[in-house]
Amino acid sequence: MSLWEQYSAVRSHSVQICDKLQKEDYVVQPVEEVSPPKWHLGHTTWFFETFILVPHAVAYQLFNADYNYVFNSYYESVGARVIRTDRGNLSRPTVDDIFHYRAYVDEAMEKFLLCGVSKEVEELIILGLNHEQQHQELLWYDIKYILGHNPLFPAYDADNIENGLTLTAEGWADFSEGVYEVGYQGNTFHFDNELGRHKVYIQNFSIATRLVSNAEYLEFIRAGGYLDFSVWHAQGWDWVCEKHITAPLYWYEINGEWHRYSLSGLEALKMNSPVSNISYYEAAAYAQWKGMRLPTEFEWEVASSLFEWGKLWEWTESAYLPYPGFSKAAGALGEYNGKFMVNQKVLRGASVATPLNHSRNTYRNFFHPDMRWMFSGIRLAK
Amino acid sequence: MSLWEQYSAVRSHSVQICDKLQKEDYVVQPVEEVSPPKWHLGHTTWFFETFILVPHAVAYQLFNADYNYVFNSYYESVGARVIRTDRGNLSRPTVDDIFHYRAYVDEAMEKFLLCGVSKEVEELIILGLNHEQQHQELLWYDIKYILGHNPLFPAYDADNIENGLTLTAEGWADFSEGVYEVGYQGNTFHFDNELGRHKVYIQNFSIATRLVSNAEYLEFIRAGGYLDFSVWHAQGWDWVCEKHITAPLYWYEINGEWHRYSLSGLEALKMNSPVSNISYYEAAAYAQWKGMRLPTEFEWEVASSLFEWGKLWEWTESAYLPYPGFSKAAGALGEYNGKFMVNQKVLRGASVATPLNHSRNTYRNFFHPDMRWMFSGIRLAK
Amino acid sequence: MSLWEQYSAVRSHSVQICDKLQKEDYVVQPVEEVSPPKWHLGHTTWFFETFILVPHAVAYQLFNADYNYVFNSYYESVGARVIRTDRGNLSRPTVDDIFHYRAYVDEAMEKFLLCGVSKEVEELIILGLNHEQQHQELLWYDIKYILGHNPLFPAYDADNIENGLTLTAEGWADFSEGVYEVGYQGNTFHFDNELGRHKVYIQNFSIATRLVSNAEYLEFIRAGGYLDFSVWHAQGWDWVCEKHITAPLYWYEINGEWHRYSLSGLEALKMNSPVSNISYYEAAAYAQWKGMRLPTEFEWEVASSLFEWGKLWEWTESAYLPYPGFSKAAGALGEYNGKFMVNQKVLRGASVATPLNHSRNTYRNFFHPDMRWMFSGIRLAK
Amino acid sequence: MSLWEQYSAVRSHSVQICDKLQKEDYVVQPVEEVSPPKWHLGHTTWFFETFILVPHAVAYQLFNADYNYVFNSYYESVGARVIRTDRGNLSRPTVDDIFHYRAYVDEAMEKFLLCGVSKEVEELIILGLNHEQQHQELLWYDIKYILGHNPLFPAYDADNIENGLTLTAEGWADFSEGVYEVGYQGNTFHFDNELGRHKVYIQNFSIATRLVSNAEYLEFIRAGGYLDFSVWHAQGWDWVCEKHITAPLYWYEINGEWHRYSLSGLEALKMNSPVSNISYYEAAAYAQWKGMRLPTEFEWEVASSLFEWGKLWEWTESAYLPYPGFSKAAGALGEYNGKFMVNQKVLRGASVATPLNHSRNTYRNFFHPDMRWMFSGIRLAK
Ligand SMILES: [Fe+3]
Numbered sequence A, B, C, D: 001m002s003l004w005e006q007y008s009a010v011r012s013h014s015v016q017i018c019d020k021l022q023k024e025d026y027v028v029q030p031v032e033e034v035s036p037p038k039w040h041l042g043h044t045t046w047f048f049e050t051f052i053l054v055p056h057a058v059a060y061q062l063f064n065a066d067y068n069y070v071f072n073s074y075y076e077s078v079g080a081r082v083i084r085t086d087r088g089n090l091s092r093p094t095v096d097d098i099f100h101y102r103a104y105v106d107e108a109m110e111k112f113l114l115c116g117v118s119k120e121v122e123e124l125i126i127l128g129l130n131h132e133q134q135h136q137e138l139l140w141y142d143i144k145y146i147l148g149h150n151p152l153f154p155a156y157d158a159d160n161i162e163n164g165l166t167l168t169a170e171g172w173a174d175f176s177e178g179v180y181e182v183g184y185q186g187n188t189f190h191f192d193n194e195l196g197r198h199k200v201y202i203q204n205f206s207i208a209t210r211l212v213s214n215a216e217y218l219e220f221i222r223a224g225g226y227l228d229f230s231v232w233h234a235q236g237w238d239w240v241c242e243k244h245i246t247a248p249l250y251w252y253e254i255n256g257e258w259h260r261y262s263l264s265g266l267e268a269l270k271m272n273s274p275v276s277n278i279s280y281y282e283a284a285a286y287a288q289w290k291g292m293r294l295p296t297e298f299e300w301e302v303a304s305s306l307f308e309w310g311k312l313w314e315w316t317e318s319a320y321l322p323y324p325g326f327s328k329a330a331g332a333l334g335e336y337n338g339k340f341m342v343n344q345k346v347l348r349g350a351s352v353a354t355p356l357n358h359s360r361n362t363y364r365n366f367f368h369p370d371m372r373w374m375f376s377g378i379r380l381a382k
């Protein structure tokens, strides 16, 4: 695929994800971590405008100079930051405005790519596409949250990514202690946080070849797991008490029957699906209750060829920390990963919401331990 | 005008106010006191469905049983209350859904009115229309807030109600102490809180025949009014400090020149317009700084025939309290006024946003003393 | 009594109130509205040092220049304000330090008074004594709160002011509509907020000659008063829900029996005592539930000679507003009353905690409607 | 030393730390993480009463049954938890009460120890003594915070532990990559979190043999370190902005000269002392600004024999996570360490506040990354 074809494919996929939305669904921000879909569409476009077209395309005219203020996110070195919680208060630019913005930038990118680009610029574009793919995954989380927290429980569409949430057979894979190698090595796209390939010492361990199912998790609930502080981290227990948590996100007990909101709408809980939309606190509490633990990210990476993965992001016990020799890139793009390396847990794998060609067994995803609006699940280790 | 014609006129006016909006503008709620325009359109419709059609129209079918949950506001006796801050998180029902809801209810109302209604039901309908007119005024406040707090500062339309914000000549009207009568008396529509006509004793007073202008208020700012706690109430001063208040809402100092966002967009401050979007705290501090005071609501009412009013709601020194003999109506409609009679200040008059035929010199509007997103101004007394 | 004798009597009474305390009881501030007793003792002393000795006593040396920062309260014009919530964090000055400070200032005052003072200074001293008497009343509230919110429920002393909380016989006093006079008139001490004597027009009313009893209030609880929003103001209902209010302050239901913490310790609820430690919201809800209302402050004042008062401060329906012609005094003392005239309700009468010679039937006490750590009760009107 | 002698020595050391305090200093809690000294004295006593005397001493009578409620902290399995922020609101039990409690329990312990105890009970007692030593260290932090946040800046005593805050010569120690062993191994006291001895793979690294000095840290401030988001973690930058952080805790710039509050009082900043009372965010930002990093806890442990340590706890880059094979002990004591293993950073070494015989190079201390009221410093690595 040519660079333009790659660009074009990724860009149109973002639009396609939003295809089933009403205009109003693009606008709202029910909680801080959810961004309005129209913001994602604008922000990913802003990336190409700001980092490719403005510095590299001759005579490029900004679509709208104020958009930098509206669509910048955490890139503090490119101007004032929009306070996240404000995103849901902005009715303008409208959805139509943003689609015009996308078309304008895409046209400029097409023209720009016609003449060929330097290796350095190509790498930046590839980064921009991977950035957009990350936001595609967030789009799924956010769309589900917006529809799933509406009292009318509207469905996204009967045909949706959650239909892929199936499970394989149970089992364990065993490993012996020793020096292993982890980290990215190769010539394809990767993030700075998964570099470089390095040795780690791992003790004997076993890792489950299957994710924990809804049925298994329901046992934990029925055994009083959410009422027993002894299986929780102290901060996890505070979270359970303050937020009155009694089940995974999107689970509703209605007249004694457990239901779950999926992108198909509210439906009876599917017992043979992997439990999803789980916080680290819940994953760790479940593991503690089972007398087991979560794998480290290194155990996971070493073992990953022996089990199916990619349905749900899998919480690990590892904190999100720099690999040996890691250093932040200079400039705005340097903010990409390093600045988040505190108070977050690593998740490994990928999910049904992850775009094709955007997963690797060295990929290090990360979230705060109380987050659960993403497609996250549990794999046990011991 | 027949009842249907009245109904029809009021109902279509709500839609007309929103005519200039983009669909996205209907959805957002930037602060708690602002409701999304689509909510107003649904809520006023819900009023007729709930209090007229459901109890009185034979065989009426609810448009959507879940709408009661979505569009109920403070009427606690008609079911669970939606938390106000949640209104801006709901993308559904969509704007189109709500217009269908309005059409459905309007059609049912037309059919229902065809056969004639009892006096009691007619009064309820008139109440519903006045309720909708109150929300029409709120629509203006909320639309201005939504557009005026967007970093792109979009205009509503060059032709808008704020063009009417002009001033008459200065002057004072003087009154001697004695027993006066205040309160509503008559046969037209009125709210329970302005009943009944009763005697009050008023001391000698003088009241300005003109509102305070932007130019005059600017003097207060330039004299350091926002920096001098001695002219503020203690709670007003806390409000100034915590919220970093330095000017009326919608005022922006840009390169040393004062601007103001009006529904026409951002423009140079009009010195000869009345100062608007002012809190009680600011109005009282200004009066204190001038060595004067605000009128009581009784002074205002007694004097109202001697000056022009109706451009801006005018803060009074009076707290919002029950008139002698006031008692709450029974049932859901009893919540209309009485339950708000604490911690609020009375405003008298009307504003450029007030619908025609919805103002009286006995009308008692009320807001918390820190609110200023409404069209509020200052008239001095001494 | 000479001025020194008056001074001496008031000053020693403050110390006497604290006589039963442990040193630790002087230090804590369990909630914002409660001040540590040692702060009251220092602050009232600071008043005499700052407003009498520093400006008027020749060659007076400050006890400690930093004390102005520590003991100033709301007098913003005399230096930086201590944030109220911080008072409970200050272990120094110690209790002993503060008693030395009191002795030092008292000695200076004695010397200063020996030579006679001008009328103006005498008035300031009298104001200082009334100020200290107000803090004596607060001392009782705060001491009760500190001991009554300790899990060990320590008693203050069996012999205490709450023993005086008895009730007279039921009855009603009736008044006809007309012009009445209210406000202070005379030559003794009074606050600026009760000036000047002026006419008001009052409608026919009846007022209870007795306060509401614990037994009567218990009926309200048993009838579900705290669960029925329809008898509450909207803000009152929010307060009930957010704070989980189910009974007056200091009431505890233990094994089905109602108890109350008094200064004698935790004891069975005394049915024939007046209900105390009640917020305005509760008082108004109770009255609404009884189909009655609270009196206005003017009704109360006009009727006050016909009933016993002085056991508990009595909530009125009146908001705390300036009387006609009120204006703030200049300088720091001008802050005394006027700046609080918003969002507060007037209470009339006095309480068992009010010092002797500190009550008048024109006295206007005021609190926010959710406050209830003071000795407050309910008198009905209709 | 006999067990009783050990017990006696540790117990009297706690009292000795508080010897210089005024009674009021024992009571206050200026921020959530600071506990009132009297609480520490009670809580450490409660440990012996609850875990030794109640289950093991024949016919032991509780000193006061309510003390369990007052002095329990995070041990959720032993009854209701006191909300931390409430500790500073409790004036009772008084300081004298708590000293009586200590004497009562010590006497019972002496009697109990006379007859000899099982190995298991001895271990529990040793744990209790180490627990008390941990609280001794906290006592120093809390006393410094209480005195150092008082506007009078009272000194603790001229002769105090901070006099030991000196520095050795600069230098670097270098290590080659390979498999190393870390973790506790031996027969003396240790916590569960430092078990078991295990292999780790470490890459080439260099570690400073000296802590960062105040002079060096001042360069960071003068270079605008607190104003440049690019050297901070995203959450660190939020912390800086929200809390308006511009220097380490206890630093004050007065008339252009930097001062620091030490236990000797407010004094000129000592340039040749190690920078102390630093958060992880600040330590990491400083390292980033220097183009270096913090060591991992494993690098630190491996290198620890080559440098002086023990003046200040040293932030590491390592998150506080379970060692391989870690599992929580059963029962209340199982809560000791494992439940805190999320969102915290490991600190290694010890400080001038650490009791004698309470430091090991395998000791894993941990705090949230924004905490800085403890004696914490910076050692660089690269
Ligand atoms: Fe992004």
Ligand SMILES: [Fe+3]
Pocket (backbone or CB within 6 Å): B043, B073, B131, B135
């Ligand atoms: Fe309404």
Ligand SMILES: [Fe+3]
Pocket (backbone or CB within 6 Å): C043, C073, C131, C135
């Ligand atoms: Fe005072």
Ligand SMILES: [Fe+3]
Pocket (backbone or CB within 6 Å): D043, D073, D131, D135
């Ligand atoms: Fe402890």
